[in-house]
Amino acid sequence: MERFKSLSEIKNAFANGSTDLEKLVDFYLNRIEEKKHLNAFLEVWADEAKLSAKKIQQKINDGTAGKLAGMVIGIKDNICYKGHKVSASSKILSNFTSLYSATAVEKLLAEDAIIIGRLNCDEFAMGSSNENSAFGNVLNDVDNSRVPGGSSGGAAVAVQANLCLAALGSDTGGSVRQPAALTGTFGLKPTYGRISRWGLIAYASSFDIIGPITQSIEDSKLLLEVMAGKDEYDATSSSNKNIEYSKQVSENKKFRFAVIKEAIELDGINSEVKSATEDLIEQLKKDGHLVEMVSVPELSAMIPVYYTLTTAEASSNLSRFTGMHYGYRTKNGKDLESTIRKSRSEGFGAEVKRRIMLGTFVLSVGYYDAYYTKAQKVRRLVANRTAKIFEQYDFILSPTSPSTAFKIGEKSNDPMAMYLADIFCVHANIAGIPALSFPFANDSNNLPIGMQLMANHFEESKLLSMVENIRPIL
Ligand code: GLN
16 A cells, blocks of 8 residues: 555545545554554554544445544554543553543544554653653664654654554643654644643643644644634633644745754754755745744743743652552552552652652742743743743744754663753744754665744744745755
8 A cells, every 4th residue: 555645645545545544543553563663652442443434434435424534543542532542652651541531632532533552652751762661762763772752752753654554642731742853753842731631630820722733734734723712611722713733725835943052052953953944044045035044032941941940840740640649559558648649659760759859849848939930930931031022033043953864872871961952943833833854864874854833822824834845955
């Protein structure tokens, strides 16, 4: 079977009779089996997917199918699906079954998407290489000695290796975009609040958002359109109405691009990533767009602000995992306190513990003002700076990550080096704006280089339409 890159290609194949939904699901199930060594899927819901394929094929025949009929999708293992296991790739939640579905999942199902399985990720979405999963790391399909990025590494590789058409990830500080960049896929982080967080296992609630990883912009639009919208279960979800992304046509408009000077001049940016960025700038200028350098002196503060605030929120969010109500419980507890302490010590992995400790530290009496309050103030400065840039420009352009896919183990003993992989991504989460990573070039090892565009709040349509006009140099 050929590789389908979008739902519309699949629909065409259905229409001309070259395949049908049941054959398509079998095809993906075989691919998953063939590519098992990548460790992208933690669980495949094969029987259920086959059954849905049968039912939805009937609806297609009857002309009553929803707009995602034909979409076979995987979900990151931190997104709840009623009656199915969800573990956030953590021992502390192993064998936990969801009691309800995420709103995003319900919306996909209502439009007849098929959810084929759950995808490996860094534990509680904390990581940039998928090496922090309690269930083993995920391999990059271009080069199996390299990481896929993280934390939605399984989601990105499932799409990269064509194990499903698209996947859902979550993005707190780059977890959709950075793995998309490292695997040559499209990763969209919508405006904060655009998609309900109901049913997404919380990491840092004022940053978290679900986002699609796809093989085409067309499908990013479609999935966003289906999942976006106000939800009574998430008070931070937005009622902004501009959500018919798939109907927006790309215009030949000329835009203004701001390139962050400090990003291009960053020590440690890979030279091939830098030159790809320069190639993109040239292309945009040739196409008649305005491209200018702007200074964002706060760039060097982004990672500290991100880690101060997200660890603070994580320490609170993860306090619910006590071993008492659900998930893993130690066998060695003697009383309530030792049971909770041991369940948490044995159930959480090293990176999660590091962040819980960091978070409780920055929130502790005596350090609260010095760290937490200060970081909140810098968050405001970043938001103000960003708003100012958007008074003059339509988009902010940077590479998605300073390097291409790195070797497994290369950064795992150096948290600082690992944290820097997200230096260009965290900006969008700190400011709450939408951002998209798209494949633009390959380096000399044939590894994908992703570029990132950020836009102002709720301007996903403009963002997605613009990227459709960019010509990758692959
Ligand atoms: N890699 C970043 C981190 O480790 C981002 C994670 C995310 O977006 N979930 O926190």
